[in-house]
Amino acid sequence: MIDWSHTALTIAVILGSCLTLAGMLIWVERRLLGMWQERYGPNRLGPGGCLQSLADMIKIFTKEDWIPPFADKAVFVITPAIVVITALMSFAVIPIAPNFVVADLNVGVLFFLAMSSLAAYSVIIGGWASNNKFAFLGSLRAIAQLLSYEVFMGVSLMGAVILAGSFKLSDIVNAQQHQWFVIPQFLGFLGFFMAGLAEAHRTPFDMPEAEAELVAGYHSEYSGMKFGMFFVGEYLSILLLSAMTVILFFGGWHGPWLPPVVWFGLKMFGFIALIILIRAAWPRYRFDQLLSFGWKVVMPLALINLLVTGGVVLWRAG
């Protein structure tokens, strides 16, 4: 029988910490960007400026929530929720520590892929429903980008799945007790991380919302809390990307001395900082560069990686 109180507590803890962390990440990102660009960033409210997100939230709640008269109203209103809901749903299968997971599905990896492909709807439909040509261009770019990265994201994950012999995320973590999968699966890790950056619309692959070319891309017409949802959704997908990278390639909660949750958090924070550093250091690629790089370089590499991994595993099994 399912232990409902344990499940409910886990859900509450994960939901609460995800939303809080996503809010705090906004401040962390601005401070880190400031540090790397030799300026301060927000440092006024609270110690070191850590209450900045709270102030932003109050501002965003009290702003006028404007729905453009030319927009497709019903669709326009539901889209911001999709990105947040799908990201939070994915956290249901993420094992943070042994027995600290909402639902350890047999098909955990596939569930993550399913939720990430549904998350793309928010961008596509949001840009279309805005009925604005810049937003629409943003969503067209998002679709073309999606079609190129979704394929190699799945393929580069499969190496880790073959090595662990399971789609279950906790099995994958346990298979890495002695060696992290990043060593045998380095190509897979690179492919997955690149696809993840494109998925979360982060530099250098943030073409759907390229603010220098498309105003703000797919969310140009969104304001107030609806924009806030897109914003929080982006940070939730950064959290998700770093959590998945840690689980699939960096040994999940395994590590010496410290308790599992701390190890998981430390590794995750490392990846979050790396993602922010990439934004600080890297210019945005041109739109067609991601497409051709994805199909002509990463996709073949991921396939070769899959082939070699499968061959080696079969050869070892005899």
Add this chain to the structure above:
Amino acid sequence: MEILFYIAAAVTVLATLRVITHVHAVHALLYLVVALIALSLIFYLFGAQFAAALEIIIYGGAIMVLFIFVVMLLGPLAVEQERTWFSLSAWVGPSILALVLLGEVGYLIASGDHPTMAVAEPRQKAISIALYGPYIIGVELASMLLLPGLIGAYHLGRRLSSEARSC
């Protein structure tokens, strides 16, 4: 468990009805996405977790995105055109055919030979062994079918050189 199945089934049927009756193509496709998600929940309830996940990844995620991509480009004029096409007389033929199917379903239910909810749980391992064992010919044929499609798409979409375009 059974109540969950009936809710998911009701959502599937209602969403599919809206797919057919909606004049706005993008909204209709969004209802189709909802129907596919509900369908995947039904798969999950039957114990077919693998099929449920693939239903969302392939149909909900990839194929519907392509559909929406094409339909989005139609623009607002398409709605008016759809409305003129959507006359009452267009309903007669499909309705008769659907009624025949409904009669068959009713007969099957009434005759009392229902299959039960508990289907044998197909694990992803069993599916893979079946696909790459006895059904390997089918997998190979499907991949041979996909390859000409890929080459054909490349042929149609290739960039012509300037002298080829001028003549």
